[in-house]
Amino acid sequence: MADFFNYQDNNLFCEEVSLEQIAREVSTPTYVYSTATFKSHYQKILDAFAELDPLICYSVKGCSNINILKLFAEMDSGFDIVSGGELFRVLQAGGQTDRVVYASVGKTDQEIRQAIDAGIAYFNIESEAELQNIINIATEMRKEVRAALRVNPDVDPKTHRHTTTGKKETKFGVDLERAEDVFKKFGRNQFVKLTGIHIHIGSPINSVEPYIEALNKTLAFIDSLRNQGFNIEAIDIGGGFGADYTAGQAPAAADYAAAIVPLLRDKNLHLILEPGRSISGNAGIFITRVLYLKKGGDKTFAIIDGAMNDLIRPALYEAFHFIWPVRVDPEFAIEKKADPVEIAGTQKFDVVGPICETGDYLARDRLLPPLQRDDLLAVFTAGAYGFAMSSQYNSRPRAAEVLVDGDSYKVIRRRETYQDLIDHEKM
Ligand SMILES: *Cc1c(COP(=O)(O)O)cnc(C)c1O
Numbered sequence: 001m002a003d004f005f006n007y008q009d010n011n012l013f014c015e016e017v018s019l020e021q022i023a024r025e026v027s028t029p030t031y032v033y034s035t036a037t038f039k040s041h042y043q044k045i046l047d048a049f050a051e052l053d054p055l056i057c058y059s060v061k062g063c064s065n066i067n068i069l070k071l072f073a074e075m076d077s078g079f080d081i082v083s084g085g086e087l088f089r090v091l092q093a094g095g096q097t098d099r100v101v102y103a104s105v106g107k108t109d110q111e112i113r114q115a116i117d118a119g120i121a122y123f124n125i126e127s128e129a130e131l132q133n134i135i136n137i138a139t140e141m142r143k144e145v146r147a148a149l150r151v152n153p154d155v156d157p158k159t160h161r162h163t164t165t166g167k168k169e170t171k172f173g174v175d176l177e178r179a180e181d182v183f184k185k186f187g188r189n190q191f192v193k194l195t196g197i198h199i200h201i202g203s204p205i206n207s208v209e210p211y212i213e214a215l216n217k218t219l220a221f222i223d224s225l226r227n228q229g230f231n232i233e234a235i236d237i238g239g240g241f242g243a244d245y246t247a248g249q250a251p252a253a254a255d256y257a258a259a260i261v262p263l264l265r266d267k268n269l270h271l272i273l274e275p276g277r278s279i280s281g282n283a284g285i286f287i288t289r290v291l292y293l294k295k296g297g298d299k300t301f302a303i304i305d306g307a308m309n310d311l312i313r314p315a316l317y318e319a320f321h322f323i324w325p326v327r328v329d330p331e332f333a334i335e336k337k338a339d340p341v342e343i344a345g346t347q348k349f350d351v352v353g354p355i356c357e358t359g360d361y362l363a364r365d366r367l368l369p370p371l372q373r374d375d376l377l378a379v380f381t382a383g384a385y386g387f388a389m390s391s392q393y394n395s396r397p398r399a400a401e402v403l404v405d406g407d408s409y410k411v412i413r414r415r416e417t418y419q420d421l422i423d424h425e426k427m
Helices: 019-026 035-048 066-074 084-092 109-118 128-141 176-186 209-227 253-264 277-283 313-317 418-422
Strands: 005-008 011-014 030-034 055-059 078-081 100-103 122-125 145-152 192-198 234-236 270-273 284-296 299-304 323-325 347-352 361-368 376-379 400-405 408-413
Touching: 011 019, 011 030, 019 030, 019 284, 019 376, 019 400, 030 035, 035 055, 035 066, 035 253, 035 277, 035 400, 055 277, 066 084, 066 408, 078 084, 084 100, 084 109, 100 109, 109 128, 122 128, 122 192, 122 234, 128 145, 128 176, 128 192, 145 176, 176 192, 176 209, 192 209, 209 234, 209 253, 277 284, 299 361, 313 361, 323 361
Parallel strands: 030 400, 055 078, 055 270, 078 100, 100 122, 122 145, 145 192, 192 234, 234 270, 299 347
Antiparallel strands: 005 011, 030 284, 284 299, 284 376, 323 376, 347 361, 400 408
């Protein structure tokens, strides 16, 4: 998908703002997001599935700053949440709670009550025990709520094992055999209307086949439920659409839709989608400065002021993030995010942070232009599961977040201070 991070005269810009300017004024490390990218990615998914009049629920957990949630609230987006904290964020951002869907294997009683009070669209149910509990609470509150049962169609999304969620052996949802029993037991409750089916099979899924396979199995299940007299109104196909970590890696929204829409046409099902990464991934980058260069054996290390506490995906999932200097000499002008780049004169670096862990790296054996102390590096496709997964490990204050809109930018989360590190600790 297109984004709005482009080199102008060999200098990287986010929309019309130079990243050197942001680094100078806000310092580093910093996350920088593009308003236009968020909006255009959302709109592309909405357009691609328009025939089915879908509810797009932006998945909050990948990138959850309330200023970004506000952009989605202003576009009348729905929200996919996984905790009471995310519901609070959506409320703060002015999101419409009747467009919220809520998944999580461990919803607490308090979270359930808050979500019922807020009038969310669907509880996405992860287990029989949870459904029983929601029925108990809704009955006690005398409130009617809607629920969708999360089923595992048992397909292999061919993604990292830590982000595979739709196989049988998973803590999420229930397998199809058990799902039928759940409907028989709870499918006609007065307060909890079990009228939806939810799937979320993994992430990122860079091909359409796993969706087709999962949908075919799920639609057959819905047919059989309907034949038994259960009223199924909605299908929520979850998230998992890819992002371009390298150029052209992820199918376009239109490609996913071309495979999915025909399966759902004339099925009389309201379609819900929960895209996260495909919207936010390419909408953010992480900028960091080179502190030191160092040789170790055959390796050259570029030690930077960003670290695994800022961006943990490489350490956690061996994830690839394209990295390139913010300012380059003309011979290193880059056409597209490739792995590996094929440009003469590049050298191999391990790009590592200051944290006391061997796993603290953002790239290994990565071809980059020759680097020097103080060079600024851009770590691309960092908008999803970047800042949202950051921590203060090694007592490193969290990075700042900046949102660019056209030719201006706003700090939407100030850089944390040392005082922030100890504010919640008692003496
Ligand atoms: C994380 C998550 C999503 C979003 O996944 P992406 O890969 O970011 O699109 C959607 N639905 C559920 C239930 C999730 O847990």
